[in-house]
Amino acid sequence: MLNIKNIHAQVGDNKILKGLNLDIKPGEVHAIMGPNGAGKSTLGNVLAGMEKVEVTEGSVDFLGKNLLDLEIEQRAAEGIFLAFQYPVEIPGVNNMYFLRAALNAQRKYRGEKEMNSSEFLKLVRTKIKQMSMRDDLLRRPVNEGFSGGEKKRNEIFQMSILAPKLAILDETDSGLDIDALKIVADGVNQLRDDNRSFIVITHYQRLLDYIVPDYVHVLADGKIVRSGDKSLAIELEKTGYGWLED
Amino acid sequence: MPEQIKTSEQENAEVHKRIEQTYKDGFVTDIESDTFPPGLNEEVIRAISAKKEEPQWLLDWRLKAYAKWLTMEQPNWAKLKIPPIDFNAISYYSSPKSNENAPETIDDVDPKLLETYAKLGVPLHEQEILAGVKTRKTPVAVDVVFDSVSVTTTFKKELKKAGVIFCSFSEAVKDHPDLVKQYLGKVVPIGDNYFSALNAAVFSDGSFVYIPKNTRCPMELSTYFRINEMNTGQFERTMIIADDGAEVSYLEGCTAPMRDENQLHAAVVELFILNDAKIKYSTVQNWYPGDENGKGGIFNFVTKRAACNGVNAKVSWTQVETGSAITWKYPSCILRGDNSRGEFYSVALTNNYQQADTGTKMIHLGKNTKSTIISKGISAGKSHNTYRGLVRISKRAEGARNHTQCDSLLIGKNCGAHTFPYIESANSTAQLEHEATTSKISEDQLFYCKQRGISEEDATSMIVDGFCKEVFKELPMEFAVEAKALLDISLEGAVG
Numbered sequence A: 001m002l003n004i005k006n007i008h009a010q011v012g013d014n015k016i017l018k019g020l021n022l023d024i025k026p027g028e029v030h031a032i033m034g035p036n037g038a039g040k041s042t043l044g045n046v047l048a049g050m051e052k053v054e055v056t057e058g059s060v061d062f063l064g065k066n067l068l069d070l071e072i073e074q075r076a077a078e079g080i081f082l083a084f085q086y087p088v089e090i091p092g093v094n095n096m097y098f099l100r101a102a103l104n105a106q107r108k109y110r111g112e113k114e115m116n117s118s119e120f121l122k123l124v125r126t127k128i129k130q131m132s133m134r135d136d137l138l139r140r141p142v143n144e145g146f147s148g149g150e151k152k153r154n155e156i157f158q159m160s161i162l163a164p165k166l167a168i169l170d171e172t173d174s175g176l177d178i179d180a181l182k183i184v185a186d187g188v189n190q191l192r193d194d195n196r197s198f199i200v201i202t203h204y205q206r207l208l209d210y211i212v213p214d215y216v217h218v219l220a221d222g223k224i225v226r227s228g229d230k231s232l233a234i235e236l237e238k239t240g241y242g243w244l245e246d
Numbered sequence B: 001m002p003e004q005i006k007t008s009e010q011e012n013a014e015v016h017k018r019i020e021q022t023y024k025d026g027f028v029t030d031i032e033s034d035t036f037p038p039g040l041n042e043e044v045i046r047a048i049s050a051k052k053e054e055p056q057w058l059l060d061w062r063l064k065a066y067a068k069w070l071t072m073e074q075p076n077w078a079k080l081k082i083p084p085i086d087f088n089a090i091s092y093y094s095s096p097k098s099n100e101n102a103p104e105t106i107d108d109v110d111p112k113l114l115e116t117y118a119k120l121g122v123p124l125h126e127q128e129i130l131a132g133v134k135t136r137k138t139p140v141a142v143d144v145v146f147d148s149v150s151v152t153t154t155f156k157k158e159l160k161k162a163g164v165i166f167c168s169f170s171e172a173v174k175d176h177p178d179l180v181k182q183y184l185g186k187v188v189p190i191g192d193n194y195f196s197a198l199n200a201a202v203f204s205d206g207s208f209v210y211i212p213k214n215t216r217c218p219m220e221l222s223t224y225f226r227i228n229e230m231n232t233g234q235f236e237r238t239m240i241i242a243d244d245g246a247e248v249s250y251l252e253g254c255t256a257p258m259r260d261e262n263q264l265h266a267a268v269v270e271l272f273i274l275n276d277a278k279i280k281y282s283t284v285q286n287w288y289p290g291d292e293n294g295k296g297g298i299f300n301f302v303t304k305r306a307a308c309n310g311v312n313a314k315v316s317w318t319q320v321e322t323g324s325a326i327t328w329k330y331p332s333c334i335l336r337g338d339n340s341r342g343e344f345y346s347v348a349l350t351n352n353y354q355q356a357d358t359g360t361k362m363i364h365l366g367k368n369t370k371s372t373i374i375s376k377g378i379s380a381g382k383s384h385n386t387y388r389g390l391v392r393i394s395k396r397a398e399g400a401r402n403h404t405q406c407d408s409l410l411i412g413k414n415c416g417a418h419t420f421p422y423i424e425s426a427n428s429t430a431q432l433e434h435e436a437t438t439s440k441i442s443e444d445q446l447f448y449c450k451q452r453g454i455s456e457e458d459a460t461s462m463i464v465d466g467f468c469k470e471v472f473k474e475l476p477m478e479f480a481v482e483a484k485a486l487l488d489i490s491l492e493g494a495v496g
């Protein structure tokens, strides 16, 4: 579903990704770990299409399309979802309104019928239960004044409504309390199916107890330097990244 | 002469077509007009007064204003670059010929004018309006002013039943001279400022409203101002009086054709609010702003002031300013009555080369008077947007309170936002709060929205709407919808 070949990417003169390869099949969950500043968020940004990040080499194929040729919002409508490491606040813009606008923009792009507000409300009600979201958060402006954990949960809530084909979760577990961690993991697990894939960026193997990955990769200095199964995460927990120096 | 005008308008048609998408009300109504030749002198003032068959006292008042104006200079303290205005190049009176024998009912109004208002979306047929009520719209009575004259005023009879007077200013001078005489110039004196003095000398039409004691006006009132004729200025004068315990909500809208020349609009609005009375005054200002290179557009130099003379009197100004090449406007509140309240809610958006210097004055004279100021300035393109506000607490204004919040939003890198809050307090019991913020639509916000599938344009409009929310919620429902749409249109081309 996603095939990243030899991606080189930079911001200004700062080379961040240096020949990264990754192949993800439908239904797979790939965890990406690695030291601070390795380029994990940058990988997410490259896939989402952030303009600031310039791709100088390599290709990305997503469901048969050349992803790098698409605009940000086209990629979203094609099924790419990025749960941000630092979700931004949009003052005064109601969360529900925002989410419906997003969903309908995507549906329109895909040639599907737009959802009216009652259909949308129904969808929200079911998801809100699954996610144990406080519904007052939905009536508030997007992320404005949300606590760190609330913002992360809101990202996953948005994901569950938008039902993407490939979701990239960038440290969604950071800042979550234990209960919230389980709820977020539940949210992800409910969406898991044979056609939907996940890239889970995390620093802690704890999350991977709940969202069990098919593969674990170590991203360091702009490249995937090691890949393995879940046991790699457990090993990293013990060894840290000191071995990268050798 | 009319030949010439036409060709120059045709020449610009190409350019205009491009702007047309962003300023949809920029068409010209091809109608025969009785227009004074350009120029300003005593003769012109006498002629205006004669056209309107005014009493001598009013002519004297005009002439006094003119004499005063001649001694005054154009103010230059605002953060505005105003090109020199040749006051002798402007025509001070223009009326559609068909309007000469003041149409009695809507059926007597020139179809071309009716068509104009239909195109502008201003409903004039009472039956149709009333039929619409069942489906969605609340009826709004409207006075339509075309260049220098009022064309028609709807629902007059209905309103009369409730004792409400709603008519053009010229009619009020004829039919209610005592009221006009009692209040004229009482809150904006003749010599208040350069443009108000000019208006006092040459004002043509505007609306007049009187709400009798303990009466809540049965419907919303509105005036729609339209400048059509070339090289004319519009100098309207509006007066609203809310007697003891009265209540009214009044709306005002305005548009003008797209032209490469600047046109002057210098209005005066006087509001009088007596004991326990309330006036809610809302404006959606959409004068032609000029093209993307800053050519043409209306100079909107307006003096609006409310006198809360009574105890517990309340006034609220809500304005959405998207139009005009230059806006110079400070709707103010004189809080004379004890416990009286003044509110000012403003959204001012400037794009391209537009300039706005706008804000309010809250003058606290009575005890326990309260004022609220919420100002949202949005600057895009190469525009400049200034908030200028004064809060003055007089010595005897025991327990006065003000809350001011001034937020600026910048779109792009070439625009400017400025805030000048002035505070003068002569009473130590006053409580004054001031908050100010400046923000940008950040790349991160846009990236976030786009990642969710929302286009940059929609994201921008969403963020701007969110920014203006506190002001929009003060507008009557339908106006709020219109204001939102207007912001979106005015922002077109501001992103990307």
Ligand SMILES: Nc1ncnc2c1ncn2[C@@H]1O[C@H](COP(=O)(O)OP(=O)(O)OP(=O)(O)O)[C@@H](O)[C@H]1O
Binding pocket: A011, A014, A016, A034, A035, A036, A037, A038, A039, A040, A041, A042, A043, A052, A085
């Ligand atoms: N917009 C930017 N401008 C300049 N440098 C950037 C920018 N974005 C990322 N970088 C740099 O690129 C490198 C990789 O950043 P990235 O955010 O991808 O790391 P990360 O692996 O996600 O780290 P963390 O675990 O701390 O989240 C860092 O050195 C960072 O400073």
Ligand SMILES: [Mg+2]
Binding pocket: A040, A041, A042, A085, A170
């Ligand atoms: Mg990161």
